[in-house]
Amino acid sequence: MFRNQLVGRLMFWRQQRRNITTTRPKRGGDHHDEGGVPGATLPFDTSNRYLLALTVGTFFGSAFATPFLLLRHQLKKKSA
Template identity: 50%
Template sequence: MLGQAVRRFATSAVRSSHYAEGPGKNLPFSVDNKWRLLGMMVLFFGSGFTFPFIVVRHQLLKK
């Protein structure tokens, strides 16, 4: 009984959503400008990659 109610709610929520469809339309960022996308990806992944090195350097220089 509960499963049926959840299933009905989930399908009605999907049907009632009115978002634009197509590649890249369901992302929280724009993929129209490839150079801006490249810059954002470099910043995002680059910050995650360099963070451990910065933390280790800070710990080594700490007195």
């Protein structure tokens, strides 16, 4: 009797897992049609080119400057 229950549960979970994997692509509830507008899915505004240049410059500039600032900090810490 215990074996039949175990087999029944395994078949149930196998069926549930199969149902989940086959229905997930069908759901697609978060799909929003943006109408093919360039930059519509970006997390920042691309309509103002000066603000965009400042944003991109700050982003890449901070990434470029970080190793140099860390090196300066370590050298200051060592000499003090």
